[in-house]
Amino acid sequence: MPKLKDKHKHNFGQNQACVIHILDMRVESQGADFHTVWMNEPTSNGMPLVRMIDQNRLPFEFEIFNSPALETTCEAIKDMTVRGAGAIGATAAFAMAQGFFEDRPDEARALIESTRPTAQNLFYATRFVYEAAIKGRPSDAYMAAQEVALQDELACRQIGQYGLELMPDNSKVLTHCNAGWLAFVDWGSALSPVYVAHRAGKEVFVYADMTAPRNQGGRLTAWELANEGVPHQIVPDTGLMDLMDEVRPDLVIVGADRIAANGDVANKIGTRMVALAAREFDVPFYVAAPTSTIDLATSSGKDIRIESRSYDEVTHVTGLTEDGRLETVQFTNPGSPARNRAFDVTPNKLVTAFITERGIIRPRLEDIVAVKNAA
């Protein structure tokens, strides 16, 4: 989605890693336009190249990571070079295509499915490509993977259109983590209504939860919003109740990593607290997600597997020194262990509605089944 200024335009050669320092950059509406992740046609070596914005380096450096093989694409999912429900899904689809080109589809599928356990889109996308090509040719996998990515983009754009109806002029929107275009192929889920509204000339102000430990709100959501010129403020995770009480946002919109059949929602750790705070202050709490995130095989949140990650992510942080170097520092008591579960599950009773590409629905089994099965 970001269109880079002329001075930052860059001919991203296929095999080179390109670093643009964007600290002084205000991304504007001219120049190159990017997706979060994409796949190029097979190169001279016969293999498709998967390319993605390196999200571990944002917002400090804008770098394209090139993954020539299944293994490196899986590694990029694991280490969160690419993250976010839809972006993980598209990347998994591309990885599955690479697996076919490497002539080891079954091994590839197992490898991809072992990268991260919680995001439904990863499993959906991997299966979609696998089933499309297992009785065919690698080029079928290539096409199926491109379709996954395209569907993700179209769904997100449509979510923005439906979400627009929920936003009065001068909306104050609270969001958690990053469910913007960086979390999908483009547009995003939670932020898509914001972008659609903003581009339609509606006033909108976004409060972005920091979302420790990886601070995707303060890093990625804030970066996206700054690029689009959407006024915003970063809110420390501890500031939630004070924000609700003092600012009273009009609505909360978050994304989802997996939606169970009953409407329970796995999303970034901290989401459940935001939902509880919203209920306490009678603020509507919306979950925006493409229907590909719905998992009818998971009957409720209790059945969703939650990923635990290394506790270094909680105790260390990477940022920019005053003189412009990237440094990683430990800011907690050395030796003290930390807890790091990547997601939590928000019960359906705290969800006002889901914003999907097929419309806005209540968190009820029959509505969820119906929207999932709609053509």
Place this chain on the structure above:
Amino acid sequence: MPKLKDKHKHNFGQNQACVIHILDMRVESQGADFHTVWMNEPTSNGMPLVRMIDQNRLPFEFEIFNSPALETTCEAIKDMTVRGAGAIGATAAFAMAQGFFEDRPDEARALIESTRPTAQNLFYATRFVYEAAIKGRPSDAYMAAQEVALQDELACRQIGQYGLELMPDNSKVLTHCNAGWLAFVDWGSALSPVYVAHRAGKEVFVYADMTAPRNQGGRLTAWELANEGVPHQIVPDTGLMDLMDEVRPDLVIVGADRIAANGDVANKIGTRMVALAAREFDVPFYVAAPTSTIDLATSSGKDIRIESRSYDEVTHVTGLTEDGRLETVQFTNPGSPARNRAFDVTPNKLVTAFITERGIIRPRLEDIVAVKNAA
């Protein structure tokens, strides 16, 4: 409270800043014993010296900051070299004594009261010393300030004794921010029951909320607990609901910066969220505080002034690089503003009880007035 190992013992000369690198240190029960803040008798220049552990450098360096004059003591409160309800109170008392020695008590009182607006102990302590000495001599102020500090220490010790009754063996305790001995002259409020229980041989495990933006939980509470050998884990602020659901702590204990007459509690930003989460999971939520923190002149939380601080505190963090240097880094999108209110107000209905040095009381006006006025 920490007693430093022999190899770290240090003769803290009165006029030197002493840095001990404590990264590899496990503080043990031999060697020097420290208060958080203390005041030495007037030196050859006729002025008392205020001395304190520099809490901005913990847990990376253990350094004593020496403040020879009113102005530098006020600066130390403002920049949080010293922080925490009781420690701020004692420091304010010492500053007030310095104001008398500098022969400008009225100016001093105004200056001290302008440092930080929320902590009740600051106003209580300043007034106590002022009234004790305004018709007397500087030495009266000196004695009154020492009394404030001593009363704080005794109250905290007693809070530990009362709190002990609330802790079953094998307690799992959740706390927010740092209300340990570093937040008071010694012992602490929320952590005093933990220390008393631990020293009495009871098993206790503490979950320490990180408490962004200044991360006093991850820095100071974790450091205190490690020094005492209390098993603990740092919890990211976003991990609250997941912790409640998965671990189900036996109780929550937090401190307080000001308690209104009706039992509303101003405490570190994020406390109200912890209280709400505790209610959602039927976990008792205790507020531990000396009665000096009760402000009968404030009828409810609505009347408590909440401090807003620079938003650099939210967007930047100081920590240790892999090769042992302290660096400050910005880890959010450069240019994006942030919200930084230092406290929030927890409504009395979310408080199970107060643990004071005069017993455990319900959050009701009549009980609060009675305990405040008890001799």
